[in-house]
Amino acid sequence: MNRLVVLLGAGGSIAALIVSCSSRPNTRIGTYDSRAIAIAFGNSNEGMEFVANLHAEMTKARVAKNDSLIQHIEKTAETYQILSHLRAFSVGSVAEILEKHKAEVDLVAKEAGVQAIVSKHELIYMNAGVDTVDITLPLVRIFNASERALKWISDMPKHEPLPMLDVLLIPTEE
Numbered sequence: 255m256n257r258l259v260v261l262l263g264a265g266g267s268i269a270a271l272i273v274s275c276s277s278r279p280n281t282r283i284g285t286y287d288s289r290a291i292a293i294a295f296g297n298s299n300e301g302m303e304f305v306a307n308l309h310a311e312m313t314k315a316r317v318a319k320n321d322s323l324i325q326h327i328e329k330t331a332e333t334y335q336i337l338s339h340l341r342a343f344s345v346g347s348v349a350e351i352l353e354k355h356k357a358e359v360d361l362v363a364k365e366a367g368v369q370a371i372v373s374k375h376e377l378i379y380m381n382a383g384v385d386t387v388d389i390t391l392p393l394v395r396i397f398n399a400s401e402r403a404l405k406w407i408s409d410m411p412k413h414e415p416l417p418m419l420d421v422l423l424i425p426t427e428e
Contacts, residue, residue: 284368284389285377289415290407291348291393292341298397304334332426344421345375355396362392375415 295301308331315323340346352359352371363371366389380386394407 280383280385282368282385282387284363284366284371285374285386286390286393287410288345288348288373288375289342289410290390293403293406294394294397294399295351296338297400297403335426339421339424340418344415344418358396362389
C-alpha cells in the first residue's frame with residue numbers, strides 16, 4: 255500500500271511525496287548450490303552405499319554368469335556416473351536427493367526463515383519483493399560431509415558450473 259504525504263515547504267510551496275508502506279515483509283527464498291549438495295551426498299555413507307551395492311550386485315552377477323544382469327548393472331553404473339557428473343559439475347537437479355531428507359530440509363527452511371527453497375542455478379528471476387538466503391551449508395550438513403568434501407565445497411564459488419553438454423562429453427570409465 256502506498257501513502258501520499260504532502261509537505262509544505264518554505265514560501266508556501268507544496269511538495270508531494272509518495273511513501274511506500276507495505277504491510278507484508280519480503281518473501282524469503284532459500285537458495286543453494288546444487289553442486290555442493292551433489293558432492294556432499296556422493297561422499298556420504300548414503301551415496302557410497304548405492305555404489306557399494308552396485309559392486310556387490312555385479313560380483314554376484316559375474317559369479318552366476320548372468321550376462322543380461324551384468325549388462326544392466328554396467329548400464330546403471332554408467333548412467334549413475336553421468337548423473338553424478340551433471341549434478342557435481344553442472345546444474346543437474348538434486349531435488350530427488352533432498353526429497354529423501356524432507357524432515358531435515360524442512361528444519362533448515364524453518365531455521366533460515368524461508369518460505370521456499372530452490373537451487374540458485376534455477377532461480378532465473380525475482381522481483382524486488384524477494385530476498386534470498388544462502389542455505390547451502392546447512393543443507394550440506396544433512397549429509398555429514400567429510401573434511402575433504404567440505405574443502406571441495408568451499409572452493410565451489412570460485413568456479414561457475416560447466417554447461418551440461420560439456421559434462422555429457424566427459425568420458426566415463428570403462
